[in-house]
Amino acid sequence: MGKSYKKFWKLGKKEFNTQIFDINKDDELIIREGNYQYNVFDLIKRFGSPMEIFMPFILEERLNHLFDIFSKRIKETKYRGKFYYHYPMKVNQNKEAVLPLVSEGAHLEVGSANELTLVKRLWESDSMHTKIRVLCNGPKTKAYVDLIFAMQEKGLRIVPIIEDLEELNLFKEFKGDLGIRINLETKVKSHWDKKFDRFGLSVDEIIELGKIRNLKILHYHIGSQIERGADIISAIKDAFKYYQKLALIHPSLDTIDIGGGFAVPYEKKSMYEIEGLSRSIINTLKKLSEKAELPHPNLIVEWGRYIVAPAQITVFKVVSGKKVPNKNRRWYVIDGSFMNDLLDTWALHQKWHIVPINHLSANKRNLVWLAGLSCDSDDAYTAGGGYILLPRLDDLDPGEDLFIATLDTGAYQDALASHHCLLSSPVKIVLQNGIVTIARKRESPEEIGKLFGW
Numbered sequence: 001m002g003k004s005y006k007k008f009w010k011l012g013k014k015e016f017n018t019q020i021f022d023i024n025k026d027d028e029l030i031i032r033e034g035n036y037q038y039n040v041f042d043l044i045k046r047f048g049s050p051m052e053i054f055m056p057f058i059l060e061e062r063l064n065h066l067f068d069i070f071s072k073r074i075k076e077t078k079y080r081g082k083f084y085y086h087y088p089m090k091v092n093q094n095k096e097a098v099l100p101l102v103s104e105g106a107h108l109e110v111g112s113a114n115e116l117t118l119v120k121r122l123w124e125s126d127s128m129h130t131k132i133r134v135l136c137n138g139p140k141t142k143a144y145v146d147l148i149f150a151m152q153e154k155g156l157r158i159v160p161i162i163e164d165l166e167e168l169n170l171f172k173e174f175k176g177d178l179g180i181r182i183n184l185e186t187k188v189k190s191h192w193d194k195k196f197d198r199f200g201l202s203v204d205e206i207i208e209l210g211k212i213r214n215l216k217i218l219h220y221h222i223g224s225q226i227e228r229g230a231d232i233i234s235a236i237k238d239a240f241k242y243y244q245k246l247a248l249i250h251p252s253l254d255t256i257d258i259g260g261g262f263a264v265p266y267e268k269k270s271m272y273e274i275e276g277l278s279r280s281i282i283n284t285l286k287k288l289s290e291k292a293e294l295p296h297p298n299l300i301v302e303w304g305r306y307i308v309a310p311a312q313i314t315v316f317k318v319v320s321g322k323k324v325p326n327k328n329r330r331w332y333v334i335d336g337s338f339m340n341d342l343l344d345t346w347a348l349h350q351k352w353h354i355v356p357i358n359h360l361s362a363n364k365r366n367l368v369w370l371a372g373l374s375c376d377s378d379d380a381y382t383a384g385g386g387y388i389l390l391p392r393l394d395d396l397d398p399g400e401d402l403f404i405a406t407l408d409t410g411a412y413q414d415a416l417a418s419h420h421c422l423l424s425s426p427v428k429i430v431l432q433n434g435i436v437t438i439a440r441k442r443e444s445p446e447e448i449g450k451l452f453g454w
């Protein structure tokens with residue numbers, strides 16, 4: 001019985017990143033870390049809801065898998081360039097996310113002076129290997145530029161990525177390696193494929209560019225959650241044309257940074273996978289560079305959500321239910337907020353996979369829309385007008401509550417979180433090596449008041 005419900009809720013499947021989830025004999029959700037297991041229902045009893053559960057062991061597994069796959073591809077194709085992973089800090093700047101990745105061998109990418117300030121703290125406390133490399137993207141304010149120069153002087157391998165022609169002047173005297181970002185004209189299927197992209201130098205500017213001292217990296221970022229693997233390959237082919245042109249006058253140029261964009265199967269539908277895509281990437285780069293009679297370039301990827309999203313789930317209690325007027329749906333009101341704590345639900349109609357935490361084997365279910373606790377009618381999750389299936393509240397025992405988990409919430413949501421209606425952010429716990437720690441306490445009404453000057 002448990003087995004078929006596991007399949008029904010799409011748990012235990014590697015291709016959906018749900019291989020860590022299972023259902024125990026009491027119909028409750030469990031999380032496995034190797035042979036250790038955590039009972040999510042018990043965690044709620046200990047720490048309450050709403051709650052974020054962060055799992056660094058997943059980050060470590062995913063990053064190591066990425067390294068293994070690319071090293072395998074490099075070996076089997078006799079590729080002579082190197083593979084580097086730079087973790088884009090914007091995806092999740094929390095210490096519990098950044099440190100495990102650095103410790104597994106990630107380099108870093110930052111997008112602001114404040115993110116670089118966190119790197120500075122790691123550097124000054126002697127907590128980082130000196131070989132780590134930091135790429136600096138984003139528009140360069142004076143504070144950002146000054147910090148880049150200061151960190152370079154302290155010996156950090158820091159690479160400013162030039163965003164526009166003016167920045168070229170700012171870094172004229174820079175002694176280390178430089179990168180340059182190109183605004184490719186390739187179109188990909190993604191929410192972020194804007195008609196007018198504002199990042200990087202235009203293709204024409206790149207073509208007309210004179211010689212840049214110490215140019216090492218050609219970078220682009222073409223969008224996040226790219227829906228088709230083939231688009232990632234088209235972008236590489238497009239970028240290579242400019243790499244080839246630049247390489248003619250810049251012997252120091254030896255690296256292509258393809259940015260972020262690898263998608264996460266949030267909706268638990270099949271999509272492209274790393275095994276196949278890594279093969280196409282390396283084969284493409286090999287063919288293009290050999291045809292151009294250039295050395296195989298080093299490859300940098302900055303895939304953020306791919307590594308981080310599956311490392312967190314967000315847990316809510318259902319506090320009440322009612323019928324949606326004139327529609328075969330029921331509202332389930334949760335004790336947290338989509339608008340505050342899973343903000344992309346509101347901002348870009350992000351879809352999530354939502355599963356019950358208890359009563360996983362209930363065979364009678366409602367078609368449900370979820371409503372957040374704030375007063376805002378936009379604070380809801382309707383699966384894009386569809387529905388989610390959840391156990392019927394009428395079937396619960398008196399005094400019993402239904403809990404639900406939103407999967408894959410590790411990327412971007414924390415830094416975007418807000419305090420509409422002065423709701424408290426969820427408590428955040430971390431699971432690692434069988435030990436449960438609190439990373440962020442539940443905010444008290446007084447603490448929230450303080451944020452607003454009370």
Ligand SMILES: Cc1ncc(COP(=O)(O)O)c(C=O)c1O
Nearest residue numbers: 088221224260261302303304305
């Ligand atoms: C320059 C750059 N690199 C990497 C990323 C990470 O993208 P993703 O999380 O889609 O992999 C972003 C996201 O906006 C970005 O702007």
